[in-house]
Amino acid sequence: xxxxLLLFACLLVSGSAPGQRVIIAEDLRGDDEPRVYGMxxxxxxxxxxxxxxxxxxxxxxGAEIHYRRSWSLQYGYRYKLRISNVFSVGTELSLHRTSYxxxxxEYKQVPGPAMHDTEKLVFVQPGLSYYKRIxxxxxxxxxxxxxxxxxxxxxxxxxxxxxxxxxxGERVKVRRTGMDYPAAFEYGVLARVGFSNFVIRGSYxxxxxxxxxxxxxxxxxxxxxxxMGTHPF
Amino acid sequence: xxxxxxxxxxxxLLSAFQAWTRFSHQGPDPGxxxxxxxxxxxxxxxxxxxxxxFHENAIGRRLSLGLCLYDSLDFPVRADYLDSxxxxxxAPSVVSRWLNAAHVRLSAGEAIQLETLDFVKKVIxxxxxxxxxxxxxxxxxxxxxxxxxxxxLSQQIRHMSGQAFAAHGFDGRSIRIAIxxxxxxxxxxxxxxxxxxxxxxxxxSWDFHRSQENVFTSGSHGxxxxxxxxxxxxxxxxxxxxxxxxxxxxxxxxxxxxxxxxYWLAAVEWADRHGAHIINSSLGYVFHRYFPEQxxxxxxxxxxxxxxxxxxxxxxINAAGNEGNNExxxxxxxxxxxxxxxxxxxLSFPSLLRAPYSSTGPTADGRLKPNVSALxxxxxxxxxxxxxxxxTSFASPLVAGFAACLWxxxxxxxxxxxxxxxxxxxxxYPYYDYAHGVGIPQADYFLSPYPLVVLPTxxxxxxxxxxxxxxxxxxxxxxxxQTDKATIHKYIDYLYYKIMxxxxxxEQYFVVEVSDANILKLGMEQFGPGRRLxxxxxxxxxxxxx
Numbered sequence: 001x002x003x004x005l006l007l008f009a010c011l012l013v014s015g016s017a018p019g020q021r022v023i024i025a026e027d028l029r030g031d032d033e034p035r036v037y038g039m040x041x042x043x044x045x046x047x048x049x050x051x052x053x054x055x056x057x058x059x060x061x062g063a064e065i066h067y068r069r070s071w072s073l074q075y076g077y078r079y080k081l082r083i084s085n086v087f088s089v090g091t092e093l094s095l096h097r098t099s100y101x102x103x104x105x106e107y108k109q110v111p112g113p114a115m116h117d118t119e120k121l122v123f124v125q126p127g128l129s130y131y132k133r134i135x136x137x138x139x140x141x142x143x144x145x146x147x148x149x150x151x152x153x154x155x156x157x158x159x160x161x162x163x164x165x166x167x168x169g170e171r172v173k174v175r176r177t178g179m180d181y182p183a184a185f186e187y188g189v190l191a192r193v194g195f196s197n198f199v200i201r202g203s204y205x206x207x208x209x210x211x212x213x214x215x216x217x218x219x220x221x222x223x224x225x226x227x228m229g230t231h232p233f
Numbered sequence: 234x235x236x237x238x239x240x241x242x243x244x245x246l247l248s249a250f251q252a253w254t255r256f257s258h259q260g261p262d263p264g265x266x267x268x269x270x271x272x273x274x275x276x277x278x279x280x281x282x283x284x285x286x287f288h289e290n291a292i293g294r295r296l297s298l299g300l301c302l303y304d305s306l307d308f309p310v311r312a313d314y315l316d317s318x319x320x321x322x323x324a325p326s327v328v329s330r331w332l333n334a335a336h337v338r339l340s341a342g343e344a345i346q347l348e349t350l351d352f353v354k355k356v357i358x359x360x361x362x363x364x365x366x367x368x369x370x371x372x373x374x375x376x377x378x379x380x381x382x383x384x385x386l387s388q389q390i391r392h393m394s395g396q397a398f399a400a401h402g403f404d405g406r407s408i409r410i411a412i413x414x415x416x417x418x419x420x421x422x423x424x425x426x427x428x429x430x431x432x433x434x435x436x437x438s439w440d441f442h443r444s445q446e447n448v449f450t451s452g453s454h455g456x457x458x459x460x461x462x463x464x465x466x467x468x469x470x471x472x473x474x475x476x477x478x479x480x481x482x483x484x485x486x487x488x489x490x491x492x493x494x495x496y497w498l499a500a501v502e503w504a505d506r507h508g509a510h511i512i513n514s515s516l517g518y519v520f521h522r523y524f525p526e527q528x529x530x531x532x533x534x535x536x537x538x539x540x541x542x543x544x545x546x547x548x549x550i551n552a553a554g555n556e557g558n559n560e561x562x563x564x565x566x567x568x569x570x571x572x573x574x575x576x577x578x579x580l581s582f583p584s585l586l587r588a589p590y591s592s593t594g595p596t597a598d599g600r601l602k603p604n605v606s607a608l609x610x611x612x613x614x615x616x617x618x619x620x621x622x623x624x625t626s627f628a629s630p631l632v633a634g635f636a637a638c639l640w641x642x643x644x645x646x647x648x649x650x651x652x653x654x655x656x657x658x659x660x661x662y663p664y665y666d667y668a669h670g671v672g673i674p675q676a677d678y679f680l681s682p683y684p685l686v687v688l689p690t691x692x693x694x695x696x697x698x699x700x701x702x703x704x705x706x707x708x709x710x711x712x713x714x715q716t717d718k719a720t721i722h723k724y725i726d727y728l729y730y731k732i733m734x735x736x737x738x739x740e741q742y743f744v745v746e747v748s749d750a751n752i753l754k755l756g757m758e759q760f761g762p763g764r765r766l767x768x769x770x771x772x773x774x775x776x777x778x779x
Contacts, residue, residue, distance in 0.1 A: 021748070023746055026741065035526075038561060140520040
């Protein structure tokens with residue numbers, strides 16, 4: 001139903017006396033066109049925000065991290081194609097900013113053995129993913145409860161290494177880019193469980209974070225976090 | 234290398250899964266819901282004594298409609314079937330005689346197994362969680378016991394000329410109204426209900442969520458609804474049915490939380506059994522469960538149950554829903570979509586035009602909804618003190634009170650007689666649109682001392698240059714022993730018009746404020762062959778066909 005007040009009505013009511021005010025004007029023509037866009041219709045898309053934390057063990061003691069301070073922020077745009085009330089498939093474009101905080105231990109190897117007061121490796125990654133969705137429960141035009149399984153790929157478009165040290169009483173920040181050890185791409189699998197806007201997500205990185213020529217042990221591959229869809233509840 | 238291979242394998246598995254989902258699930262979805270209705274094949278051999286089961290009101294209703302007291306719909310579900318179901322799937326949370334079904338929690342596999350049993354007709358997955366339309370009611374402003382808006386309190390009675398009922402001694406006495414809502418906390422203590430409590434007119438109550446009689450512990454949406462039907466403040470009525478009896482059913486948990494449709498189904502059978510004449514339901518189910526194109530009055534279980542209740546003589550009055558601003562939905566919710574339900578839209582105060590949140594019609598199959606309208610902003614009794622809530626939830630009980638008085642006035646009428654009379658009395662009747670239905674019910678229509686006449690209030694004439702002109706008549710003449718319908722509509726000074734398509738559906742509708750006799754000039758180019766223009770002003774409707 002198209003509700004269009006005043007403007008259309010003023011045009012339609014041609015020549016009406018001055019001061020006559022159209023308060024309600026509704027046009028129902030075309031209302032019966034089938035709807036294909038909606039949360040549980042053929043097509044739907046929405047953006048989301050997410051945050052994930054690294055989990056699981058590193059490959060080697062030399063790649064230990066601070067778990068609470070190693071995390072990833074995600075912003076993405078998700079498209080969903082409905083196959084049935086239960087099954088959907090979809091794809092999404094996303095931008096990740098993932099920060100790894102290596103522990104400063106005597107075993108440390110990543111990105112190098114040099115110890116700092118604090119240190120982080122930041123990956124900025126535009127990515128693309130593909131997923132299958134299973135929905136639970138009979139529902140109308142509503143996201144409802146779901147489980148997603150999929151795969152993702154991302155381009156490590158920008159990687160920087162930042163270290164902080166206290167030198168002669170002064171805090172010194174060193175920022176490096178253009179390193180030769182980060183891999184160009186990342187890929188892995190992902191899974192999500194959600195209820196409407198609220199999603200718990202997990203991903204597992206299959207690819208190596210560092211080039212094989214660098215001979216560096218891998219940071220933990222598992223990430224667990226949550227997302228918030230920006231669509232209506 | 235192993236990780237790369239594993240990744241490729243997972244991608245292949247995902248692709249295979251897609252192919253499977255694409256080709257193996259084109260039909261109905263497999264039962265993955267956590268709740269299922271299990272429908273049974275028959276009721277053979279059950280015993281049923283209507284006089285033991287029903288309240289005398291329920292028997293009276295059936296007899297007045299000429300219905301058989303031994304309707305198999307009312308027979309109990311077979312105990313052996315329920316025992317078998319309980320042993321296989323656990324105790325059902327709701328058993329429906331009318332549907333001959335039980336609601337249980339099952340896994341999808343168990344549901345498929347159950348369907349193979351001889352006594353099971355079908356198993357239907359249902360979502361356990363739904364959001365009532367009342368959840369989107371406009372904000373409630375709380376006040377003390379001082380009336381927050383005395384003009385509003387007066388208007389919530391007078392806009393239906395409800396004072397005429399009181400003046401003639403009609404207050405809904407002997408009419409039993411069931412209210413389905415989210416909780417009635419404060420009812421036992423609030424002074425607005427002292428007359429109801431004091432006279433023992435809360436006949437029964439049941440909390441369907443907690444399976445207990447006490448409905449006064451949580452939630453006050455029902456408290457507000459009850460007050461708008463039959464509350465009184467210092468001798469001033471808040472609703473019209475201050476003398477009615479009440480059945481209070483708590484069928485939703487909180488206004489803002491997810492609830493279950495099954496309780497509505499259970500409550501409607503409970504209300505029938507306990508002799509309700511009228512059910513006021515300020516609830517409705519929307520997109521969490523259904524699509525707008527399913528609002529055809531046939532699809533939802535609650536709409537089907539409403540039809541059964543209506544066929545047994547109960548007048549069901551339901552809020553239209555508060556989805557008017559929701560571009561994804563806009564239309565009435567279910568069970569307000571059922572044609573045997575009197576659906577009430579909400580009006581703004583003081584304009585008496587559709588409140589923006591009020592759901593509109595038509596239904597998915599093109600029927601008129603809402604049927605009538607009433608104020609959606611009211612003075613109501615909150616848990617403590619008074620409030621001025623907004624929503625179709627509060628328009629519906631105003632009409633429920635009206636219906637109780639009308640039924641008391643005409644005790645031999647059936648539910649559908651009351652339904653049609655309410656429509657007939659309304660301000661716009663026989664005109665209607667999808668925002669207001671046929672307008673606001675009017676008690677004066679039934680209680681006017683003189684015969685009611687409809688005098689022309691405007692003329693449709695040729696405006697020249699392919700236009701039509703509508704001109705308001707000044708002071709139409711009438712006999713002194715007649716009541717002009719226009720005088721009933723003293724609060725409404727709008728001109729309504731609509732353009733009907735060749736298929737008799739409304740294509741466009743308008744409301745225009747009247748401040749000049751030369752109210753409208755319409756270009757003829759918009760009226761193609763087969764179209765009709767219908768115009769309404771102060772009780773008088775005129776049409777032009779093209």
